[in-house]
Amino acid sequence: MAKHNVHASVKNEKLVAIRREQMIKGAVQLFKQKGFHRTTTREIAKAAGFSIGTLYEYIRTKDDVLYLVCDSIYENVKMRLEQALSMEKVSVGSLRLAIANYFKVMDELQEEVLIMYQEVSSLSKESVPYVLKKELEMVELFEDILHQCVENEEIVLTSEEIGVIAHNIFVQGQMWGFRRWVMQKLYTLEEYTELQTNYLLHGMHMKK
Incomplete structure (x- = not known):
């Protein structure tokens, strides 16, 4: 990309x-x-x-710096998620690893993520779609993992459900950073990841 x-x-x-x-x-x-x-x-x-x-x-230009912040976040997410996709067979275990890796990136880059969303409106009208496209590309990485889990017959989901779940994962990762003032008082990152992952999987139709 x-x-x-x-x-x-x-x-x-x-x-x-x-x-x-x-x-x-x-x-x-x-x-x-x-x-x-x-x-x-x-x-x-x-x-x-x-x-x-x-x-x-x-x-x-100064706008270039915001582009670089956005690309830095995306490249880190992409690299971490590709670890899950590189497994011999993508499975629910791969999905768990992908979610954990993504949440870790959101924790490590929480200041960059917050700045990106606060300041994206500062970019020119022509430039904003680029940043939004990068966000959608990150969501698509989760859609790819979910699709492969369906193809491997581990879970049963429609295409519409896959899209919604991928967006849910994306937002849950952001929530750790956006609401860190309260989340980090209640949970460790590992506890938060486990709770959110189990909640997501509970809503899926798992193959026996």
């Missing part, structure tokens, strides 16, 4: 990845404190630990 084309004049891909990771971390903290509009690219460069001139070797 193609990434948004964020231009970099530097050709060393490893260095680009390192610098952009530094940029994302610095920008997320600034966006959290000041918001997207009140944060300057100069401040992002300083928070990332390099000059404004260096910053513009890796991005063209």
